[in-house]
Amino acid sequence: METLSTHKAHGGVQGVYRHASAATGTDMIFSVYVPPHAAGAKLPVLWYLSGLTCTHANVTDKGEYRRACAEQGVIFVAPDTSPRGEGVPDDEAYDFGQGAGFYVDATEAPWTSHFQMRDYIERELPELIAAEFPADLARQGITGHSMGGHGALTVALRNPGRFRSVSAFAPIVAPSVVPWGEKALAGYLGTDRAAWRRYDACALILDGARVPELLVDVGDADPFLHEQLRPELLQAACDAAHIPLTLRLQPGYDHSYYFVSSFLADHVAWHALRLKA
């Protein structure tokens, strides 16, 4: 692992790092904020998965999470959203290819060789975080925005018991039935929709996957609310499965980081309450 930059911030250290990923077959960049802590302490970890077009940098620059993480003593990890670089397949669209990995392990050519973001996020990067940072992986939470909200929900649902706390901002809750998701899942996984279900939060819940509870914020002025996000489908799935869902429709907020940053500190505190219980 190579350190690209570190800056003191809110008493802790915001770093950006690069490593050679075996999962994606590329170099991958991610950011980690380590709050001030006692020497030798191991800290809970909050994962943040980003949305379409983003890298680690968007939330690192605009997320306004460091103060809350410093107050709560929580490590904040922000991975990239796909493999990148020359030799990595891409697509001209903003919602497919580089910057749009959808946190799946692709099975369709030409994406199989590098687009293994599920394996990267679920297995490889946690091992690196555990080895390189003062992280207590017995206390993990996960959140994310839009495509990354989809990522957070599905990673948590597929790995019961791993995360003590799960939340999301404007998540794509049912990619199998919305345009962004149908395009991405067909492209990476092929047309057999049975293979999509493990990458669809609502389908996972209907198929029996469970998390203890969920916190979801969505802006009611989000232009993607009704066509791509459809939080009512998550509400219905959680109701049927008796998963307690706190779904907050935030009045006047859109899909931008102005929305995320308005509530991310609140999510950090919500996770911390559960991670430190």
Added chain:
Amino acid sequence: METLSTHKAHGGVQGVYRHASAATGTDMIFSVYVPPHAAGAKLPVLWYLSGLTCTHANVTDKGEYRRACAEQGVIFVAPDTSPRGEGVPDDEAYDFGQGAGFYVDATEAPWTSHFQMRDYIERELPELIAAEFPADLARQGITGHSMGGHGALTVALRNPGRFRSVSAFAPIVAPSVVPWGEKALAGYLGTDRAAWRRYDACALILDGARVPELLVDVGDADPFLHEQLRPELLQAACDAAHIPLTLRLQPGYDHSYYFVSSFLADHVAWHALRLKA
């Protein structure tokens, strides 16, 4: 004035605006955050002047001020650092020309025609803010970063009584005697150093200008600390003039927005205490 964007954030509205400036003879872009407030209320205003290479966007994206401004009920105004565009003189260096207006009214060719940032910041933009936003200009504070810290200090010192509160982050306190300042002031104002004094915070204080008190934060890992910033010169000038200066050397912090954003909410609260007294 044209609205380029607005987003709800922390209960208020973060906007970006453009107007045709008579002072600079160009279009100018600035950002304003208006916190949640009662209809008809007039709110105190905190000005933030940015540093070399910056536009309004740097602090708007990375400053982490909105939560504090929402809590305190303070409007936050972030102007650009120079005129820009085709037909506006420029220089290849990052520290002169576009992005580096140094908050002076240039008197040297070719800069005179557009580089009138003192007039823009001191006269024209406040008139626009008063006309277009729920701003109470009887309650103004000012701060800034680096070149913008220089701007904040000198604007306040030249306009006694206008600002109830003045602070700065890593300011250039004595541009007449440091490389950034000597280059810029010679370029914009010519080689007669007497003309530089009204744009030098330490010289203004030595020449009799006063502010009620000052708050200044500087990182002790700031790479510009000893050559360009030299806060000890401000300390000496304030000591001689009996201006109460709270100078905080922040351990481990550098010159970046990771430093600014770590303490900007604290400055907002410090200003609000004085603006709402």
